[in-house]
Amino acid sequence: MAELTALPLFGVAVTLAIYALAQVLYRRSGSVWLNPVMMAILAIIALLLATGIPYRNYARGGDLISFLLGPAVVALAVPLYQRRLELWQRKAAILCGILSGSLASIVSACGIAWLLGGSRDVIISMAPKSVTAPIAIGIAERIGGIPALTAPVVVMTGCLGAVCGAEFCKLIGVRTHLATGLAVGTAAHGIGTARMLEIDRLAGTVAGLAIGLNGLATTFLLPLLMMLFR
């Protein structure tokens, strides 16, 4: 059994099977809380903990799936190119939206952690939480945070944005696909973008644009803000 779970086949098969089941559950229930990505993540964690199968065994297959994230991010250029004229007309709104979101993310994440008595390590590690994981980890290293803490926070942020982002936008009166996609992409990077692509093509496209631009904005804003608060 142990050698079976150590095959890359195991991680791939488990991920696909559980995701397929989670999608059925999601469609039957119609509840946003049963987001298939989040349910699949929780179910796989529960499965590994319950059976004692080590994470590194799962990761052999998991890494094969994660590998495709690279070309998937590159592929976001395709809808961006297809909608370029429409997006270029709204460039000011898009850039201001992403910049204000980047600033709001850093200030609110650090501020709330500080108010609730978080240690310096935690406060700093929270700062890049809305940035896509590879950039966020790089930022955390550079500003003296703990990348091991930043990584799960980034993933939790992404899941939350994917699960409640669209509903929350409706609730607060953000109605256009452009604003919704940009908001969820800025807040919840790739995981939020994946959800936006399911809802609407334009929303998914601008969310993808926000992944890159929010990453850049945070990379440059954060060191500046840290000088202010020193």
Place this chain on the structure above:
Amino acid sequence: MIRGFAVLLFCQLLGELIVRAGDWPVPGNVLGMALLLAGLMVGMIRLEWVTEAAELLLTHMALLFIPVGVGVMLYLDLLAREWLPIVAATVLSTFVVIAVTGHVTQGLAGKQREGEGVDG
């Protein structure tokens, strides 16, 4: 489809190469996205080469994040130690960002021209 994947992977590879050579603070795949966009704009890459592969990846992008999410289980101890500030800041800050970006963008771009809401 194969040509599309080859183009996507080469854009990423080129992105990784530039990021490493220049010690840039962005990941190679994000730079790869910019390179593919540039390639499409100047006409070096034709849209029909990549649409099929891109469509496949983007349609199932959510699935690709599951193994990354499962990785959270490695950090459960670290998260448990200061769970209140971590969880509260993560949750509240995510809603703050959505509200700020959503309203700034909608306010500047206007509601009327797009003419369609998320709720259809």
